[in-house]
Amino acid sequence: MKLLFLGTSAGRPTARRNVSSIALVFPEDQNRFWLFDAGEGTQHQLLKSKLKLGKLNRIFITHMHGDHLYGLPGILSSRTYYEGADKLELYGPPGLRAYVESVLLYSEAHLNYELGIHEIDGDGEAFDDGRFRIEAGELTHRVRSFGYRIEEHPRSGQLDLAYLTSRGVPPGPLYGKLKRGEDIVLQDGSVIRASMAVGPCVNGRIVTILGDTVKCERAATLAQHADVLVHEATFGIGLEEKAALYGHSTFLQAAETAAQAGAKRLIVSHISARYADEDVEALIGQAGAIFPNIEAAYDFKEVCI
Known part of the structure; x- marks a missing residue:
């Protein structure tokens, strides 16, 4: 499986970065994929990729801020035009159902597929399909914000x-x-x-994708021994007080969480528009002193897991 970053900017889009959205793609399953957040313009980003909305079957919203959510109505409506699109499962915080149902009602949109909406109201299992178990955990932000731990069940060993x-x-x-x-x-x-x-079972892969958050224990718990941790890094190093004021994290705090969790790889995203590419590179270098295997996301970056 792989991650495809569709939007990596914080708060608002820039000429080079769209707002938050990440696809978790399963190439071995005919490129079916899940979305984590759907900021404005996400479906336009999908059109620039090889992914098709008909292959999308789960969406996870981390929180109800617009830069993570405003692209959702367009995705739901456009998916109607893809033949063979089956049931779509939508997960997110309380208020998600009212938001979706209001948009569909007042825009008079009609979906030709079944939509399941699951509101998450605390820590615990979001679902388990026998192959993956998804755990949701509440983070610390200005509104209720969740992180998701995607844990693959152990796989059978190789045939001798x-x-x-x-x-x-x-x-x-x-x-x-x-x-x-x-x-x-x-x-x-x-x-x-x-x-x-048959050889011994192979441990499943673990991917943790966090919503907006200050540095907190729940983030580290969700990221325990993750193969890949995706953590926001809205602010640069030295702006910890400002980050806390707005409910966000710095590059350094993301690195500290990855180190505390024993994660194998850290990818920071949700980067403020104030930082040019050279600034991001410098911040990655500084945070690398805490967690060396850190890198910055950019739009259309692919990460094999």
Whole structure:
């Protein structure tokens, strides 16, 4: 799977950065994807990518500020024009249902697909589809803001092809049974144990995507041992008091949270328009003293996980 950053600016768009939105893409599943936030213009950003709205099946909103939300009505309406678009699940804070239903009502928009709206009212599991478990955690911001921890369930180990060949197991459905942990019986009556043919389980991947927040313990908890942590960095180093006043974090605070959580990789986003590219590069260098594996997001940046 991979992350595609569709918008990385804080508060308002710039000529180079749109407002907040991130796609989590599953190339192995015909490029189906989930969205995390949908700031104004997100569907225009999608048109510049290879992603299609018909492949979108889940949207997670972190909080109700416009730079994370104003693109949602357009996405919901435009998705109607994609044949084969199935049910869309929408998750977010209290107030999300009223917002969506009001927009659809007063714009007289009609969706030709089923829309499920799930309001999150505290810490806990948002859903578990058997492959991924999504945990939501409330952060600290000027309005209720959530972070999401996407945790993949452990995957079955690799088949020992040399062993299977030596035992005369033909490729095909029997391989699938072994991968599912089922023992098999060959035509000659010999038994092949799954424990002998399949390697140990592989730990699933963990991605944490946080909404706007000051530095807080819940952010570090959601990011524990994450393969990738996406953390806002609205303000530069030295502006911690101003960041706290507006409910945001600095580059340095994002690095501190990643280090505290034991994350493997940190990508900072939601960057203020006051910072030019060279400023961002300098701030990354300074924060790297706390967490070396830090990088800045930019629009259309892809991150393989």
